[in-house]
Amino acid sequence: DQQVKQNSPSLSVQEGRISILNCDYTNSMFDYFLWYKKYPAEGPTFLISISSIKDKNEDGRFTVFLNKSAKHLSLHIVPSQPGDSAVYFCAASAKYGNKLVFGAGTILRVKS
Amino acid sequence: EAGVAQSPRYKIIEKRQSVAFWCNPISGHATLYWYQQILGQGPKLLIQFQNNGVVDDSQLPKDRFSAERLKGVDSTLKIQPAKLEDSAVYLCASSRTSGRAVVGELFFGEGSRLTVL
Incomplete structure (x- = not known):
């Protein structure tokens, strides 16, 4: 039972363009959403998060959008840089500090 | 601040053997997690500790997996006996609580x- 789904296994984008990574969830009890980035041979690192009371959160080149009615969130990276090439995981939580449920990840490749 | 330390980085064993992994969280982090990440999948929570108490172990295969966090600091995860499907990356994580x-x-x-193998 996949409660958090990332349907695109991989994405390739030209340097300087926008990268859009998508995530869908099924559990209506989720109220906090996070994106993690993972480089090879390293653990995931926190990137950005959003609470269900918001529909947008921005941090520099990274913006996360939340559409609660569609149970969908997306991560926008503008402009994309080669150093952004990594695996991006979407994660969701039903309450503070409790059990993060992760998606399968999307491999982003930014070509220079 | 120093990051979360784990060892060993790599381990190869035969099925039915046992293995143990060690984790030292970031100093002052009360919550510690063990996740299992199978190739091509996202991390799945095995067990969550708050200090030295278990908060959630609902997805831990208790017939073969065990974990402890003595003194509320470092933790060990043990698998005995191992199965082929246990091949994965075992991630330890910690978090601040306030x-x-x-x-x-x-x-x-x-x-x-x-x-x-």
Whole structure:
């Protein structure tokens, strides 16, 4: 039972363009959403998060959008840089500090 | 601050053997997590500790997996006996529980890659 789904296994984008990574969830009890980035041979690192009371959160080149009615969130990276090439995981939580449920990840490749 | 430390980084064993992984969280982090990441999948929570008490172990295969966090600091995860399907990266993470905590933000170690032959 996949409660958090990332349907695109991989994405390739030209340097300087926008990268859009998508995530869908099924559990209506989720109220906090996070994106993690993972480089090879390293653990995931926190990137950005959003609470269900918001529909947008921005941090520099990274913006996360939340559409609660569609149970969908997306991560926008503008402009994309080669150093952004990594695996991006979407994660969701039903309450503070409790059990993060992760998606399968999307491999982003930014070509220079 | 020093990150989450894990060892060993790599382990190859035969099925039915046992293995143990060690984790030292970031100093002052009360919450510690063990995740299992199978190739091509996202991390799956095995067990969550708050200090030295278990908060959630609902997805831990208790017939073969065990974990402890003595004194509320470092932790060990043991698999005995191992099965082929246990081949995965075992990630340890820790989190702050107050103060500057970002809700849900976990700090992960580099992981321990297990191959069961």
